[in-house]
Amino acid sequence: xxxxxxxxxxxxxxxxxxxxxxxxxxxxxxxxxxxxxxxxxxxxxxxxxxxxxxxxxxxxxxxxxxxxxxxxxxxxxxxxxxxxxxxxxxxxxxxxxxxxxxxxxxxxxxxxxxxxxxxxxxxxxxxxxxxxxxxxxxxxxxxxxxxxxxxxxxxxxxxxxxxxxxxxxxxxxxxxxxxxxxxxxxxxxxxxxxxxxxxxxxxxxxxxxxxxxxxxxxxxxxxxxxxxxxxxxxxxxxxxxxxxxxxxxxxxxxxxxxxxxxxxxxxxxxxxxxxxxxxxxxxxxx
Amino acid sequence: xxxxxxxxxxxxxxxxxxxxxxxxxxxxxxxxxxxxxxxxxxxxxxxxxxxxxxxxxxxxxxxxxxxxxxxxxxxxxxxxxxxxxxxxxxxxxxxxxxxxxxxxxxxxxxxxxxxxxxxxxxxxxxxxxxxxxxxxxxxxxxxxxxxxxxxxxxxxxxxxxxxxxxxxxxxxxxxxxxxxxxxxxxxxxxxxxxxxxxxxxxxxxxxxxxxxxxxxxxxxxxxxxxxxxxxxxxxxxxxxxxxxxxxxxxxxxxxxxxxxxx
Numbered sequence: 356x357x358x359x360x361x362x363x364x365x366x367x368x369x370x371x372x373x374x375x376x377x378x379x380x381x382x383x384x385x386x387x388x389x390x391x392x393x394x395x396x397x398x399x400x401x402x403x404x405x406x407x408x409x410x411x412x413x414x415x416x417x418x419x420x421x422x423x424x425x426x427x428x429x430x431x432x433x434x435x436x437x438x439x440x441x442x443x444x445x446x447x448x449x450x451x452x453x454x455x456x457x458x459x460x461x462x463x464x465x466x467x468x469x470x471x472x473x474x475x476x477x478x479x480x481x482x483x484x485x486x487x488x489x490x491x492x493x494x495x496x497x498x499x500x501x502x503x504x505x506x507x508x509x510x511x512x513x514x515x516x517x518x519x520x521x522x523x524x525x526x527x528x529x530x531x532x533x534x535x536x537x538x539x540x541x542x543x544x545x546x547x548x549x550x551x552x553x554x555x556x557x558x559x560x561x562x563x564x565x566x567x568x569x570x571x572x573x574x575x576x577x578x579x580x581x582x583x584x585x586x587x588x589x590x591x592x593x594x595x596x597x598x599x600x601x602x603x604x605x606x607x608x609x610x611x612x613x614x615x616x617x618x619x620x621x622x623x624x625x626x627x628x629x630x631x632x633x634x635x636x637x638x639x640x641x
Numbered sequence: 642x643x644x645x646x647x648x649x650x651x652x653x654x655x656x657x658x659x660x661x662x663x664x665x666x667x668x669x670x671x672x673x674x675x676x677x678x679x680x681x682x683x684x685x686x687x688x689x690x691x692x693x694x695x696x697x698x699x700x701x702x703x704x705x706x707x708x709x710x711x712x713x714x715x716x717x718x719x720x721x722x723x724x725x726x727x728x729x730x731x732x733x734x735x736x737x738x739x740x741x742x743x744x745x746x747x748x749x750x751x752x753x754x755x756x757x758x759x760x761x762x763x764x765x766x767x768x769x770x771x772x773x774x775x776x777x778x779x780x781x782x783x784x785x786x787x788x789x790x791x792x793x794x795x796x797x798x799x800x801x802x803x804x805x806x807x808x809x810x811x812x813x814x815x816x817x818x819x820x821x822x823x824x825x826x827x828x829x830x831x832x833x834x835x836x837x838x839x840x841x842x843x844x845x846x847x848x849x850x851x852x853x854x855x856x857x858x859x860x861x862x863x864x865x866x867x868x869x870x871x872x873x874x875x876x877x878x879x880x881x882x883x884x885x886x887x888x889x890x891x892x893x894x895x896x897x898x899x900x901x902x903x
Contacts, residue, residue, distance in 0.1 A: 358746060358749060359716075359747060362743060362747055365743075365746075366732060366739065366742075366743040369734070369735065369739065370732050370733075370734040373734040373774070374734065437732070437733065438732065441730040441731075441733055442726070442728065442730040443730050443731045443732050443733070445693075445698060445726045445730075446724070446730070446790065447732075447747070448696075448697070449698060449724040449726070450719065450744055450747040450748060451716040451747065451748060451749065452716065452747045453716050640693075640698065640699040641693070641699070
């Protein structure tokens with residue numbers, strides 16, 4: 356990167372660091388994660404390791420998963436839109452900075468900040484799990500890596516849309532898109548686990564899966580489901596005639612960890628949206 | 642194109658959307674080095690659109706805009722331009738110092754020059770020691786910061802778009818003095834302003850625009866006849882193209898005087 360993108364990135368980070376809304380999201384996530392670590396010691400009903408695991412991992416997947424997405428939206432909604440909305444972009448782009456340098460600088464700042472926040476949440480969550488007996492480190496690591504990857508794509512999509520739309524409308528469109536993405540992944544998991552056996556439907560779902568960019572997955576949700584099953588069936592499962600079949604059926608609805616193909620697809624998708632952001636900025640007349 | 646021209650605009654036309662009328666409709670003029678050129682016209686005449694096209698912020702629908710024998714999209718050409726936009730704004734969570742540092746880096750100034758120029762420019766703009774973020778600035782403070790950042794790169798071409806609109810009389814005097822000093826140094830200046838008395842004082846050449854077209858262009862001494870002012874010439878030209886609006890009827894209706902409750 357030349358000095359143009361670096362300067363844009365540096366001062367964008369300085370600005371983002373002063374945004375109170377982002378700070379509120381980060382502080383809330385840290386407090387809630389810390390609360391998850393302390394709760395098993397002060398609340399009744401945590402008799403086994405599996406119960407703690409279900410509570411803590413379930414909490415982390417919800418709290419930190421949501422926090423990283425909220426941070427991505429907060430960054431994506433403001434990182435370019437603030438310059439456009441205030442008119443600051445007129446003074447910036449009148450300087451000898453190319454649109455590609457501006458786009459690169461904005462992307463670098465946003466991605467760096469997101470990764471930094473993700474690292475903070477990962478470290479906090481690891482501490483919380485360690486404090487409660489440890490384990491599940493690899494699945495936790497991949498959960499946070501996957502969360503950052505998915506949030507990054509949503510963030511860049513919001514950034515693209517804010518070049519031409521109001522930032523709240525842009526965020527709403529991306530939330531709807533994210534919902535469609537997760538539904539496609541769930542249906543595809545059902546196909547892969549033979550819950551959908553109709554050949555034509557099977558084919559359509561697979562085509563849609565590779566057409567609609569889908570989120571990366573970790574095995575965290577599956578681990579939580581298995582631990583939850585262990586808690587329920589600790590003393591046997593009189594209500595379930597075939598416990599292992601029941602567990603298999605539950606797991607069939609949950610997408611498994613993404614493979615190499617999915618990761619390559621994610622990376623290609625990231626490159627495409629970054630190029631789309633540059634093209635949107637290049638066409639923009641201010 | 643003459644190599645010596647700082648800016649050359651030829652048959653420039655611009656409309657923002659297909660169904661809109663042309664904001665600028667076939668404008669041509671050139672700026673030679675050392676010239677102080679005044680672009681005059683009522684609101685909506687297309688002056689700011691021309692200025693934005695010169696600094697590469699907007700593209701012509703047709704026609705040509707050249708800047709230092711290159712295109713406005715060329716960053717090297719834009720490095721020689723200082724632009725003080727109309728109603729300026731800056732990254733709002735930065736301080737004046739940081740905005741200047743940011744822009745000095747975009748201009749590629751080495752650190753020694755940055756350390757020298759930024760305090761001097763802020764001192765001139767009466768913003769030295771200002772620690773508040775830009776979002777807390779008044780319009781006048783933003784305008785002064787806009788002028789300070791425009792001169793930071795010691796440009797060969799300075800473009801001022803309504804530079805005194807939000808300034809108090811002292812600020813206006815400072816801008817007038819600055820333009821006079823820069824003119825004496827040989828800097829080319831393009832000035833958009835409604836303050837015709839100021840334009841008359843500092844500009845060599847003016848172009849008067851109405852509804853996207855240049856109605857008259859030439860040296861001030863040729864355009865303004867003996868015993869007249871630029872303002873009178875401007876009003877004569879513009880008044881014929883833009884008739885004054887009538888006062889709304891309700892303002893002269895005695896029955897509707899006061900609020901509805903009266």
